[in-house]
Amino acid sequence: MKRTLSVLVENRPGVLTRVAGLFSRRGYNIDSLAVGRTENPSISRMTIVVDGDEQIIEQVCKQLNKLIDVIKLSDITDDPHVGRELMLIKVNAEPAVRGEIMQIVDIFRARIVDIARNSLIIEATGDADKIDALENSLRPFGIREVVRTGKIAMLRGARTKGMEASGDGTGV
Structure with a gap:
């Protein structure tokens, strides 16, 4: 089953390498990965499509959340986006x-x-x-x-998953 993960990360050198390394070390395949700066130049958004069963997706999310550069991770697959x-x-x-x-x-x-x-x-x-x-x-x-x-991918509507959009445009 393919899942779409939206990951906000610090926009710093080496972050993409750490995220990709996490997948490769555990033998998980990334179906697609797109990354770019957000409206806040110090934050990037990664959209990662991962193919795997529920256990693999859960493990991927737990490992991503442990990375210090990860600000917020959302599985938006089942949300309107x-x-x-x-x-x-x-x-x-x-x-x-x-x-x-x-x-x-x-x-x-x-x-x-x-x-x-x-x-x-x-x-x-x-x-x-x-x-x-x-x-x-x-x-x-x-x-x-x-x-x-x-x-x-981006969630539909005014809300950012798991929090209200802040007035400063960052959503964080």
């Missing part, structure tokens, strides 16, 4: 098939961000199923390269 991935995909695009590719891009509400003589780079955002479906739809044209961010 917005989750997205970003994909850049470079496909073969001879002039004869560009119209067909453009139709597919429109259907998926993606956009073309680069045009070269024989290829296009397409940018798409959405949930993993949408991104997978777009990739599969473009496969017959020949995929040259794919880059995906992994999932990022």
Whole structure:
């Protein structure tokens, strides 16, 4: 079962290494990991998707909470949230098939961000199923390269899980 963890951490060198090391030392696999600064430059948010049974997820959460750089950890899988991935995909695009590719891009509400003589780079955002479906739809044209961010997620509404959002914009 895949679980989505939202982890607020101190924005300092080595934090990502410690978090990733925790997973590797215990033999747990990270399905996806996205990290970036929050509205507070001293705090980063990690969105970690972990595949495992209830016992593994519980152990991962306990170990993460022990790390000194972890400010707050929330399993938001079952909470109302917005989750997205970003994909850049470079496909073969001879002039004869560009119209067909453009139709597919429109259907998926993606956009073309680069045009070269024989290829296009397409940018798409959405949930993993949408991104997978777009990739599969473009496969017959020949995929040259794919880059995906992994999932990022945010709770819906004004509340931050487990606490009221503070007035200073940090939520902490």
